[in-house]
Amino acid sequence: xxxxxxxxxxxxxxxxxxxxxxxxxxxxxxxxxxxxxxxxxxxxxxxxxxxxxxxxxxxxxxxxxxxxxxxxxxxxxxxxxxxxxxxxxxxxxxxxxxxxxxxxxxxxxxxxxxxxxxxxxxxxxxxxxxxxxxxxxxxxxxxxxxxxxxxxxxxxxxxxxxxxxxxxxxxxxxxxxxxxxxx
Numbered sequence: 001x002x003x004x005x006x007x008x009x010x011x012x013x014x015x016x017x018x019x020x021x022x023x024x025x026x027x028x029x030x031x032x033x034x035x036x037x038x039x040x041x042x043x044x045x046x047x048x049x050x051x052x053x054x055x056x057x058x059x060x061x062x063x064x065x066x067x068x069x070x071x072x073x074x075x076x077x078x079x080x081x082x083x084x085x086x087x088x089x090x091x092x093x094x095x096x097x098x099x100x101x102x103x104x105x106x107x108x109x110x111x112x113x114x115x116x117x118x119x120x121x122x123x124x125x126x127x128x129x130x131x132x133x134x135x136x137x138x139x140x141x142x143x144x145x146x147x148x149x150x151x152x153x154x155x156x157x158x159x160x161x162x163x164x165x166x167x168x169x170x171x172x173x174x175x176x177x178x179x180x181x182x183x
Contacts, residue, residue, distance in 0.1 A: 004042045006032045011053035016097040020050060020104045051114055054105050058122050061098055064091045065126060065157075069133040078178060084133055085174035088157065092164045099161055127154045156181070 010031035014023040025036050025046050032038075043049040068087035071080065092099055109116040127150025131137040135149035156177070163171035172180070 003032075003034050003038050007034055007039060007042055007049055008053055008056065010034075011049050012057060015050065015053055015057060015101050019101065020054070020108060023050060047112070051112065051118075054101065054115060055118055057098060057101055058105075058118060061095070061102055062122060062125065064095055064098070066129055067091070069129055071133070078182065081134060081178045081181075082174045085160070085177045088160070089164060089171075089174060092161050093168070096165060099165055103162070103165070123154060126157070127151055130154055130157065 007028065010028050011023070013031055014027045018027060023046075025039065028039060028046065028049065029035055039046055039049055043052065065088070068091045069084055072083060105115055105119065109119060128146060129150075130153035131141075131146045131150035134153045135145075137146045137149055160172065160177060
């Protein structure tokens with residue numbers, strides 16, 4: 001593995017362990033075995049290295065989300081939705097550090113257009129997948145409906161994730177989420 005890949009691996013590990021704001025050049029150097037000049041040579045700056053690592057982690061987050069949303073052939077629609085939410089909750093529990101990094105990078109959006117655009121693109125993709133999984137809306141559906149339904153479930157997803165990360169003993173179960181959503 002080359003210096004660039006070592007630096008990306010180190011940045012990923014540091015982000016998951018320390019978070020975005022607490023990852024220092026010293027951490028990256030220690031974790032990668034490289035030096036600051038290598039960071040600047042390959043990425044231009046620590047921030048650009050972290051931005052690339054955030055991008056990679058965001059893709060990983062997306063893969064976990066899409067796996068949780070997959071149709072596994074549950075017989076009843078409500079049962080399918082409960083099963084999807086249960087898989088999402090399990091993914092949140094299993095990948096806590098990844099979810100924390102995604103939440104932390106929201107604070108960076110105000111000052112980093114690249115991360116803001118990356119986050120916006122990921123949200124669009126997630127909204128479309130959620131509209132399909134929970135609303136049955138596909139590529140031939142009205143784009144306004146896909147956006148509205150996707151935005152609803154994306155908002156729900158973010159709220160559920162935040163609750164499971166901060167207060168899992170009081171966070172809603174998959175059954176409670178579906179019961180409240182179908183109202």
